[in-house]
Amino acid sequence: MKRLICLSVLGMLISPLLKAQLFTRTYGSPGVFNSSNSVAETPDFGYALFGSTDGWGAVNGDMLLVKTDSSGNVLWNRIYGNAASEQGVSMNVLPAAGFILLGMTNESANGDYDIRVIRTDSLGNTIWSKTLGTPSWDVPEEIIPLYDGGFA
Numbered sequence: 613m614k615r616l617i618c619l620s621v622l623g624m625l626i627s628p629l630l631k632a633q634l635f636t637r638t639y640g641s642p643g644v645f646n647s648s649n650s651v652a653e654t655p656d657f658g659y660a661l662f663g664s665t666d667g668w669g670a671v672n673g674d675m676l677l678v679k680t681d682s683s684g685n686v687l688w689n690r691i692y693g694n695a696a697s698e699q700g701v702s703m704n705v706l707p708a709a710g711f712i713l714l715g716m717t718n719e720s721a722n723g724d725y726d727i728r729v730i731r732t733d734s735l736g737n738t739i740w741s742k743t744l745g746t747p748s749w750d751v752p753e754e755i756i757p758l759y760d761g762g763f764a
Contacts, residue, residue, distance in 0.1 A: 635684040642667075646676070650703040657682045662703035662713060665691070675700035675715045675728075677736050690736035694719060698728065702754045709734040712763055714755035717743060724749045729763070 639646065639661065648663035658681045665676040674693030677700075680686055692698065696719030704712050713730040726745025732738055744750070755763050 637680075637684040639678055639686065647700075648678075649701055652703065652705045654679070654705055655709075658687065659684065660703065660705060660711060662711075663700045664698070664715075673697040673699065675713060675730075677703070677711065677713065677732070679736060688736060690732070692728075692730055692738070692741075693717070701752050704755060704757055706731075706757055710739065711736065712755055712757060714752050716750070716752065719743070726750050727752045729755065 639648070646663070646665045646667060648661040650662040652660050654660050658679060661676075661678045661680070663676055664673060666673050672693075672695060674691045675698045676689060676691055678686060678689045692700075692713065692715070696717055698715055698717045698719075700713065700715045702714040706712055710731065710733045713728075713732065715728045715730070716725045717728045718725050726743050727750045728741065728743050730738055730741045757763055
């Protein structure tokens, strides 16, 4: 009986917190395609959003990383792409600072769409970028940081 009462009280205390809305924001350029496929909290308690855009200065559709503060105010944004079409798919915040981004590009001679992996610093500046692919469509789904510093 004591356990049931403790759980009920705990449930009453936590329940309003779960329903609280921190903020609502719309990001991107009006009248153009914008999407976010991945959202994560960052070590400074802000947020990172990763996806695709035809706005924000993009050319022919590019990957977009947006960093906000804890209230959702945009601190900076970065566009990744060139004259080819790119799409942002998945993102992870790295423990050693920065981001690992996963997307698709049709810029290479490997075939139709290939996989693009981008490692950035904590400000979204590119540290390295790799394009991987086969002669047919390569569609990535998720990228996961591994304990040894690699990615799967």
